[in-house]
Amino acid sequence: MPRNEVPTSRRERPAKPALTRQGIVDAALAILREEGLARVTMRRIAAAMDTGPASLYVYVHNTGDLHAQILDALLAPVSEPLPDGGTWRARLGELLARYRDVLFSHPEIARMAISTRPDGPHYLALVESILALLVEAGATDRAAAWGVDLLMLYPTAVAAEHATPSPSGRAPDPGADIAELTGRLAAADPARYPTISRLGPALVSGSGVQRFDWALDVLLAGILADRSGTE
Amino acid sequence: MPRNEVPTSRRERPAKPALTRQGIVDAALAILREEGLARVTMRRIAAAMDTGPASLYVYVHNTGDLHAQILDALLAPVSEPLPDGGTWRARLGELLARYRDVLFSHPEIARMAISTRPDGPHYLALVESILALLVEAGATDRAAAWGVDLLMLYPTAVAAEHATPSPSGRAPDPGADIAELTGRLAAADPARYPTISRLGPALVSGSGVQRFDWALDVLLAGILADRSGTE
Numbered sequence: 001m002p003r004n005e006v007p008t009s010r011r012e013r014p015a016k017p018a019l020t021r022q023g024i025v026d027a028a029l030a031i032l033r034e035e036g037l038a039r040v041t042m043r044r045i046a047a048a049m050d051t052g053p054a055s056l057y058v059y060v061h062n063t064g065d066l067h068a069q070i071l072d073a074l075l076a077p078v079s080e081p082l083p084d085g086g087t088w089r090a091r092l093g094e095l096l097a098r099y100r101d102v103l104f105s106h107p108e109i110a111r112m113a114i115s116t117r118p119d120g121p122h123y124l125a126l127v128e129s130i131l132a133l134l135v136e137a138g139a140t141d142r143a144a145a146w147g148v149d150l151l152m153l154y155p156t157a158v159a160a161e162h163a164t165p166s167p168s169g170r171a172p173d174p175g176a177d178i179a180e181l182t183g184r185l186a187a188a189d190p191a192r193y194p195t196i197s198r199l200g201p202a203l204v205s206g207s208g209v210q211r212f213d214w215a216l217d218v219l220l221a222g223i224l225a226d227r228s229g230t231e
Numbered sequence: 232m233p234r235n236e237v238p239t240s241r242r243e244r245p246a247k248p249a250l251t252r253q254g255i256v257d258a259a260l261a262i263l264r265e266e267g268l269a270r271v272t273m274r275r276i277a278a279a280m281d282t283g284p285a286s287l288y289v290y291v292h293n294t295g296d297l298h299a300q301i302l303d304a305l306l307a308p309v310s311e312p313l314p315d316g317g318t319w320r321a322r323l324g325e326l327l328a329r330y331r332d333v334l335f336s337h338p339e340i341a342r343m344a345i346s347t348r349p350d351g352p353h354y355l356a357l358v359e360s361i362l363a364l365l366v367e368a369g370a371t372d373r374a375a376a377w378g379v380d381l382l383m384l385y386p387t388a389v390a391a392e393h394a395t396p397s398p399s400g401r402a403p404d405p406g407a408d409i410a411e412l413t414g415r416l417a418a419a420d421p422a423r424y425p426t427i428s429r430l431g432p433a434l435v436s437g438s439g440v441q442r443f444d445w446a447l448d449v450l451l452a453g454i455l456a457d458r459s460g461t462e
Binding site for chain 2: 142149221
């Protein structure tokens with residue numbers, strides 16, 4: 001048989017990605033990185049995996065489930081061990097800052113995360129750690145249980161707030177936002193809006209990190225002050 | 232001249248809506264109510280107003296500006312006078328509940344409101360009222376200035392959280408969400424997630440209204456406890 005007629009063996013073709021839940025999530029993450037969340041559809045993933053969309057639904061229930069799995073996979077670094085020996089406040093701050101940073105790095109996921117709750121191991125590990133730290137800090141059971149929602153909603157909302165691209169299609173520029181806001185507040189009529197006028201500089205003061213730390217302190221002080229769950 | 236040849240006079244045709252900023256916002260609100268936010272585009276509004284999209288940009292800068300104007304118009308009922316004689320806490324709770332209710336009634340706007348800050352008169356009136364009540368309650372200037380953001384972000388995020396239609400296209404059912412969450416929490420491995428297992432019932436307890444009131448109490452207690460702005 002002439003050399004140029006040797007048939008390509010199945011073994012020499014690149015292997016198809018494994019059709020498993022994890023394989024689907026890995027394919028989705030690759031598309032997310034390269035093309036953005038809008039392109040992460042069942043059809044696109046199926047094409048990347050050289051199969052049909054119907055085959056995927058055996059492993060992933062729907063788009064919401066897929067997005068939840070993507071978020072859970074992105075949260076893997078958040079549940080890595082914390083440095084030993086810090087106070088509960090330092091450890092809680094570190095956990096929530098890691099969570100915020102993941103969402104800031106994936107702005108489309110942050111907007112999605114407002115309404116989609118993952119239930120994978122990394123998300124559950126994060127919830128478990130926050131709950132345990134709140135209990136260690138002295139929160140009542142109910143304040144810890146209700147507080148974890150509030151503590152996680154805050155970084156999610158802040159990340160989603162900065163997630164919308166500007167109309168020009170460029171990434172948002174927080175500095176430009178503040179400058180614009182400062183201008184608008186300075187223009188507010190002092191007769192109609194006396195408190196806005198008086199507090200103008202304070203309304204736009206502080207860096208994002210300073211405000212984030214301040215908000216955590218406010219949330220934690222409020223959660224720990226609640227004794228109503230102790231009957 | 233035969234009757235069927237009488238030309239329609241300009242006066243007998245329906246009047247074109249006035250091409251003003253307010254006229255554009257009114258047309259956008261009508262499309263929002265009838266067809267949803269996704270259909271509120273400059274092109275669609277221009278068609279409704281019997282003009283070209285380019286004419287609109289004289290009055291409205293871009294889609295973000297348009298959305299901010301829509302939100303401001305929806306906030307008109309929020310800035311109606313509060314009942315006399317209530318405590319600052321009652322008045323603040325009423326204002327934020329009104330704000331939440333507007334966003335809950337317009338779930339697509341709630342998602343948009345996470346990243347778009349209106350600067351119209353109704354939004355500024357709401358910010359002014361919240362700031363004044365925080366100062367009345369004894370907040371430092373900085374705590375009031377930074378706290379207003381946190382207080383307004385919370386109802387926005389909660390409304391946006393419930394704003395995503397279910398995959399079936401029906402409105403989301405919070406009861407079904409809770410039942411599903413309860414099931415998932417009950418299934419969490421107690422050895423890996425001991426605090427989640429122990430607090431399971433508390434994690435899903437309380438109605439939306441109870442949790443909202445609780446969250447406001449937590450935020451306000453934390454904001455009022457901050458004395459760091461008093462130098």
